[in-house]
Amino acid sequence: MPSTKSADLHLHTTFSDGTDSPERVVELARQAGLSAIAITDHDNVEAIPIARTVAAGFGIELIPGIEMSASAEGEEVHVLGFLFDPGHPGLSRHLQEQQARRVERVHEMVKRLARVGVRIDAEEVFRVAGPGTVGRPHVARVLLAHGYITSLSEAFAKYIGPDNPGFVPGSPLAPAQVIRVIREAGGVPVLAHPVYLKRDALIAGFVKEGLAGLEAYHSGHNPDMVRHYVQLADQLKLLKTGGSDYHGNAKEGLPVGAVKVPYALVEALKQWQAATVR
Numbered sequence: 628m629p630s631t632k633s634a635d636l637h638l639h640t641t642f643s644d645g646t647d648s649p650e651r652v653v654e655l656a657r658q659a660g661l662s663a664i665a666i667t668d669h670d671n672v673e674a675i676p677i678a679r680t681v682a683a684g685f686g687i688e689l690i691p692g693i694e695m696s697a698s699a700e701g702e703e704v705h706v707l708g709f710l711f712d713p714g715h716p717g718l719s720r721h722l723q724e725q726q727a728r729r730v731e732r733v734h735e736m737v738k739r740l741a742r743v744g745v746r747i748d749a750e751e752v753f754r755v756a757g758p759g760t761v762g763r764p765h766v767a768r769v770l771l772a773h774g775y776i777t778s779l780s781e782a783f784a785k786y787i788g789p790d791n792p793g794f795v796p797g798s799p800l801a802p803a804q805v806i807r808v809i810r811e812a813g814g815v816p817v818l819a820h821p822v823y824l825k826r827d828a829l830i831a832g833f834v835k836e837g838l839a840g841l842e843a844y845h846s847g848h849n850p851d852m853v854r855h856y857v858q859l860a861d862q863l864k865l866l867k868t869g870g871s872d873y874h875g876n877a878k879e880g881l882p883v884g885a886v887k888v889p890y891a892l893v894e895a896l897k898q899w900q901a902a903t904v905r
Contacts, residue, residue: 632662632890635883636692637707637819637870639841640678642759643668643694646875649678652883655873657685659884663893665692665709665870670725672713673762690893694819696725697805702826703789703797704818704833706805707842707868710815710900718812725798729761732795736766739792740786743774762797763787764874782856803836810837814905817868817895820845822852827859834863839899844869844888845882865893 639645640652647655649666652674654663664687675691682689691713697704711718730753737749747769756765769783776782780848786793798805809816817840818824818833830841843856844867860867871889873882 633660633884633887634663634665634688634690634890634893635659635661635870635873635887636663636665636667636690636709636812636868636893637845637872637886638664638666638692638883639668639692639756639872639874640666640674640692640759642671642674644756644762644764644874646762647873649674650681652873653681653685653687653689655883656682656687659882659887661687661884661887662890663688663690664883665690665707665829667692667694667707667870669694669760669762670696670715670729672718672722673759675713675807677746688893690896691814693809695721695809697765697800697802698796699802699829699833702824702829704802704805704829705820706802706809706822706838707811707817707819707840708814708895709817709868710858711809711812715812718808721808726760728798732797733761733766735795736787736793738762739795743786743792745770745786747773747775750877766793802833802838806833806837810904813900815839815866815900815903817842817866820847821856821859822847830859831863834865838865839903840866840868840896842869843867844886846870846872846886866899867892868896 640649679689693708767779770776770782806816839862871886872881
């Protein structure tokens with residue numbers, strides 16, 4: 628009899644740009660009847676030990692996860708990592724460097740916004756972010772608080788999305804560098820939400836650089852897109868993952884567990900890791 632176990636492999640907490648604590652995200656996963664989850668905060672692994680303890684109490688498997696930023700041919704690229712060692716020295720160094728870049732990025736965004744008459748304080752953005760990874764959603768929340776926008780989505784459409792006056796790329800690193808960091812930490816690198824990349828032609832190059840999987844199932848993918856990316860993953864011999872990309876109230880999106888994938892996809896990630904990581 629086939630397994631009915633399911634997983635949501637793309638969730639964010641207050642340690643990056645989500646609005647729910649790791650404990651609350653795990654509780655929502657329990658309510659959704661999930662057997663396994665991956666918390667994939669941006670450039671941050673601090674939620675993992677907190678969530679693991681809570682998940683164990685509910686009988687939910689917590690898979691180490693992360694979402695890391697890169698750039699390719701002027702496009703922002705997000706790479707998910709799964710099943711890595713959160714304490715790996717190379718990964719820790721990379722995350723420290725990326726956190727510093729993110730702080731610099733906020734200061735630059737504030738400068739660019741000021742040039743078009745939008746005046747906010749970088750320190751307020753850092754206070755909103757709290758102890759976690761600072762990012763554009765925190766800038767959006769400050770813009771909303773000061774009345775420059777009427778919704779968080781408007782911030783991205785008008786001020787801080789690509790081609791807008793306050794946009795600053797998230798990371799200058801090539802995907803190959805991020806893929807290497809994940810693999811050296813024993814993890815499985817997967818391209819996040821390819822629909823947002825909008826450049827399918829780039830993906831084959833990422834595969835040559837060590838990419839192992841594609842997030843075919845995502846809250847931003849309609850059924851036609853899901854079919855397309857499932858076919859592309861099969862064509863490129865990539866693993867398939869998926870998840871809701873839950874951020875709480877930080878941005879519009881689906882709830883935890885709204886995008887579920889069969890547990891067989893988790894098993895496939897583990898099999899790839901066992902066969903590849905030495």
